[in-house]
Amino acid sequence: MEPDRVVLGIESSCDETAAAVVDSRRRIRANVILSQHAQHSPFRGVVPELAARSHAERLDLTVQEALRQAECPWEALDAVAATAGPGLLGGVLVGTVTAKCIALVHDLPYIAVNHLEAHALTPRLTDCLDFPYLALLVSGGHSQFVAVAGVGQHALLGTTRDDAAGEAFDKAARLLGLGFPGGPAIERAAHDGDPDRFPLPRPLAGQAGADMSFSGLKTALVHVVARQGARPLDDGTRADLAASFQKAIVETLADRLEQAVRAFRRLHAAGTVVVLAGGVAANQALRARLSGAAADQGMRLIAPPAHLCTDNAAMVAWVGLERLADGTVSALEEPSRARWPLAGGSV
Amino acid sequence: MLFLFFDTSLDRLSAGLAHEEQVIAEHSEDCPRGHADRLAPLLRDLMAAAGLRFGDLDGIGCTLGPGTFTGIRSGIAAARALGLAANLPATGVTTLDALAHTLICVEPAGAPVTAVIDARRGELYFRHFRPDGTPVGAPLRAPAASAKSHCPPGTRLLVGSGAAILRDVLGCGLPRTDVRAPSPRALAVTLNRALRRHQGHGYISGPKPLYLRPADATPPADWRQPPGEA
Numbered sequence: 001m002e003p004d005r006v007v008l009g010i011e012s013s014c015d016e017t018a019a020a021v022v023d024s025r026r027r028i029r030a031n032v033i034l035s036q037h038a039q040h041s042p043f044r045g046v047v048p049e050l051a052a053r054s055h056a057e058r059l060d061l062t063v064q065e066a067l068r069q070a071e072c073p074w075e076a077l078d079a080v081a082a083t084a085g086p087g088l089l090g091g092v093l094v095g096t097v098t099a100k101c102i103a104l105v106h107d108l109p110y111i112a113v114n115h116l117e118a119h120a121l122t123p124r125l126t127d128c129l130d131f132p133y134l135a136l137l138v139s140g141g142h143s144q145f146v147a148v149a150g151v152g153q154h155a156l157l158g159t160t161r162d163d164a165a166g167e168a169f170d171k172a173a174r175l176l177g178l179g180f181p182g183g184p185a186i187e188r189a190a191h192d193g194d195p196d197r198f199p200l201p202r203p204l205a206g207q208a209g210a211d212m213s214f215s216g217l218k219t220a221l222v223h224v225v226a227r228q229g230a231r232p233l234d235d236g237t238r239a240d241l242a243a244s245f246q247k248a249i250v251e252t253l254a255d256r257l258e259q260a261v262r263a264f265r266r267l268h269a270a271g272t273v274v275v276l277a278g279g280v281a282a283n284q285a286l287r288a289r290l291s292g293a294a295a296d297q298g299m300r301l302i303a304p305p306a307h308l309c310t311d312n313a314a315m316v317a318w319v320g321l322e323r324l325a326d327g328t329v330s331a332l333e334e335p336s337r338a339r340w341p342l343a344g345g346s347v
Numbered sequence: 348m349l350f351l352f353f354d355t356s357l358d359r360l361s362a363g364l365a366h367e368e369q370v371i372a373e374h375s376e377d378c379p380r381g382h383a384d385r386l387a388p389l390l391r392d393l394m395a396a397a398g399l400r401f402g403d404l405d406g407i408g409c410t411l412g413p414g415t416f417t418g419i420r421s422g423i424a425a426a427r428a429l430g431l432a433a434n435l436p437a438t439g440v441t442t443l444d445a446l447a448h449t450l451i452c453v454e455p456a457g458a459p460v461t462a463v464i465d466a467r468r469g470e471l472y473f474r475h476f477r478p479d480g481t482p483v484g485a486p487l488r489a490p491a492a493s494a495k496s497h498c499p500p501g502t503r504l505l506v507g508s509g510a511a512i513l514r515d516v517l518g519c520g521l522p523r524t525d526v527r528a529p530s531p532r533a534l535a536v537t538l539n540r541a542l543r544r545h546q547g548h549g550y551i552s553g554p555k556p557l558y559l560r561p562a563d564a565t566p567p568a569d570w571r572q573p574p575g576e577a
Contacts, residue, residue: 047562047564049416049564050562052420053416053420053556053558053562056420056427056556057555057556060424060428060430060431060553063431064431074432090417090420093383093384093417093421093424094421094424096383096384097387097421098424098425098427098428099428100386100387100428101390101425101429101432102428102431102432103387104387104390104401104429105428105429105432105433106432331388332387332388332391333384333388334384335381335384336384
């Protein structure tokens, strides 16, 4: 039997400074996340330079804290993995330099991890899921359907033509005077709202192909808000707008899922699982609706716990473990990249 | 005191190993961008060529800036990670100090020195030094046009990428345009002094970056704390 392997993971591609220690028995021994939300909140969005500065000043102690919580000495590590893209390059570089230097000191393999693959493979950590499966990755930077056939084996089935779903939430929250990040803010506000009061479009609904589009939805919301008059929105109207907007996104994704399942089945007739991952996957309304939509297609929905859907380093460490088992580790020369598509064009 | 040092803050990448002030291995290359991805392989090769392991070292030294933001962060992140992983003290000196010593450590200056970096957007980063290298005042950022008011009178030696600009503004001074980035020797001399204070200690806290310029980010004029957010 293969001995336990232990990997340190590092994540710094957006506004979470994170380090985690995970082992090959799927135990998350530590999962430390320092959020920068308070720093970016005044700007209603992530400011890349501020994010990078914050990562540089906090990542070393984040790593130290993860190792302390895991009671893991350096000697117990088998590899160091870091998100090497896609993401905000200034932050990514802080993470990859840190990982490479730790690997150098302790003569460990370095593993450059694709952030999207880390989200896509999380259910293999949390639910022992086998390949293949269909993954819907939804976050502030990405919205895509991917057929996941193995480590490093992904086929893009559909992607957004404009904004990512999380980006749409952020923009809507800004418009409604809610907080940042927009997803949780809209979800909180939507809780007491009427999702059917304001009819909003369902972009691309019923159309063939699994692509998505959210910018028109945001524009529709702008028009609806404008029709409310010049006075500030009252709390009830704001809640109804948030609920209506959230429902539009959720219904759109449910409709697109139907198309994506068809495309997925053409590749993998025997596949039965849909994975929902990425920061937007923390949205409870989305989880509930897609669970039903997947069941309607004869599929089972698996969504990792919310804290492993938003950015974290446990998922990065997990990809490190998968790659270590594959023997596909990276050279210290491996570049960091702002853009790093998970898979080629639509099939 | 045996230590590893590097400078990633300007458009050259320099790294080396030093024993006290003596450089025992060094490498410098032009590096307009991409310091971060180049640095770890370079340090690996330097250590291997010298036959050293991190356990043989007494410290890690880097430049703190000013310079390019990403370059500064690459060096800071590397120094912190190496210090943490090897349990070694990690510290830094300003790029301006290392620049001034690039001149001072090879020839007696005979006059005050100002290290000055072209910060772009019509601004300069600079710091003044006595002929022996003792700094006078803190590192500064100022528009080139008003830099004169921050400069003591008298003829000065000017080093760094902003030397010619500052000479034109002051109307005097001797630009040494051959000194544009810190030399390995200057890095060894300045970092040896900085690290000596920490000798024998493990990693406590990492060096802090010296950007001198804030991030370009202004909150929207109508920003207020969102409801329900602390």
